[in-house]
Amino acid sequence: MPFTSNDSTASSAPVLDRQSLRPDxxxxxxxxCTALGFSRTSDFAIDKPAGTPCKNLDTGFSCTIHDSLRPRGFRGCTVxxxxxxxxxxxxxxxxxxxxxxxxxxxxxxxxxxxxxxxxxxxxxxxxxxxxxxxxxxxxxxxxxxxxxxxxxxxxxxxxxxxxxxxxxxxxxxxxxxxxxxxxSAYLATGDDHLDSWLVPGADLMGKTMKSRSLCGADLRGAYLIAADMRGCNLSGADLLGADLRDARLEGADLSKSLYLTQAQLNAAHGDGCTRLPSELDIPAHWPSNS
Ligand code: SF4
Structure with a gap:
């Protein structure tokens, strides 16, 4: 079926706000744990075909190893x-x-x-x-x-x-x-100069950017795996689809970053000094302070 926005209900407000878009x-x-499939990797300890229940699922649709997913090799489930x-x-x-x-x-x-x-x-x-x-x-x-x-x-x-x-x-x-x-609003008001390599899809794996201002940077789809962004200011930085696996976010300010998700945070490292948008939670594996 072709998609069109012309048939929307004219004046009603969207029903699904961000709170409704949190998992329950x-x-x-x-x-x-059932519909999706995954292969044995560093993120999943087993192979599981799509459309079959995970062997760790109990009869009441709960995970039997929920409290020990990371040590048991199921980090992928936590992100x-x-x-x-x-x-x-x-x-x-x-x-x-x-x-x-x-x-x-x-x-x-x-x-x-x-x-x-x-x-x-x-x-x-x-x-x-x-x-x-x-x-x-x-x-x-x-x-x-x-x-x-x-x-x-x-x-x-x-x-x-x-x-x-x-x-x-x-x-x-x-x-x-x-x-x-x-x-543009962030870049227009700041004195900060953004480096030319801060572009969408950039390969910034392991890059040290500690305490830099990244305000207004377009990091959409960037590979920030294990990048050191401790103490960075990411206000107005577009993080849509950026890969933040093992990125260091301790003390970073992401409270006004753009298009950040809980899954991205869950894959990264931070601490009690990392500032987050109000709709997102501090991941359970982060220490409360550095
Ligand atoms: S390990 Fe637990 S959370 Fe992960 S897919 Fe299996 S049942 Fe679900």
């Missing part, structure tokens, strides 16, 4: 974020009937989860874009798009037939536009 595992049929897709698919789209209770629905449920997760991730970014743009017209456009995406998830078959590619394109375009606007 207690209302999910462990869809991430995954479904953006609230799990509870939406389980409770709304499949009306509280699990894949275990209704095995015939499992294939559609798992596929729907994979699609809804992507749509919820887009909604997470769009919710931020709506609040960060200084232009009321742009804010309206963003909210139109949010409503259209919500409407596109109105039913299972409707969701399964959605043209994800065109949805991605619409979202990407408006996120970039808001990013440019926000970053």
């Amino acid at each position: 595992c207690s209302n999910c049929f462990a869809l991430c 995954f974020d479904c953006f609230g897709a799990g509870q939406n698919v389980s409770q709304n789209l499949f009306q509280g009937a699990s894949w275990k209770a209704e095995p015939a629905t499992s294939k559609d449920m798992f596929q729907t989860f994979k699609i809804v997760r992507q749509l919820h991730e887009m909604l997470w970014y769009l919710a931020e874009a709506a609040g960060r743009t200084f232009d009321p017209d742009t804010s309206h456009q963003v909210n139109d798009l949010r409503r259209a995406i919500e409407k596109a998830m109105g039913g299972v078959q409707q969701t399964l037939s959605l043209d994800l590619g065109s949805t991605h394109e619409r979202v990407r375009s408006i996120l970039m536009s808001v990013s440019e606007e926000v970053r």
Whole structure:
């Protein structure tokens, strides 16, 4: 089904705010532990085919090793974020009937989860874009798009037939536009000079940037694996899709960074002095102070 934002419900506010886009595992049929597959790597201790329950899942859809995932070799599980897709698919789209209770629905449920997760991730970014743009017209456009995406998830078959590619394109375009606007504001007011290598998709693996001002930097899709960003100011820095695995964020200020996710934080190292946006939590494995 082609994606269009013209059929959005004209004046209603988007329903899914950022709080609704946080995972609620207690209302999910462990869809991430079942629908998705993973291979044995440093992030997952076992191979698990997609569409099969993980061997660590109990009969009540809970993980039996939840409190020891990292030491048991399941770090990947601690950095995954479904953006609230799990509870939406389980409770709304499949009306509280699990894949275990209704095995015939499992294939559609798992596929729907994979699609809804992507749509919820887009909604997470769009919710931020709506609040960060200084232009009321742009804010309206963003909210139109949010409503259209919500409407596109109105039913299972409707969701399964959605043209994800065109949805991605619409979202990407408006996120970039808001990013440019926000970053320009930071760059225009600061005395800081950004190095020419701070560009989207840059390979900054292991790079030492300690205590630098990265305000307004476009780090979209950058490889920041194990980069040392301790004490950096990342206000207005676009971090969309940046790979922050093992990045050092102790004492860094990310409170006004753009398009940051919980999954990115969970993959990084920080401490009690790392400043975060109010919607995001300090990961459980971070020490409370340095
Ligand atoms: S180890 Fe636990 S959290 Fe990870 S997939 Fe298996 S059941 Fe889910």
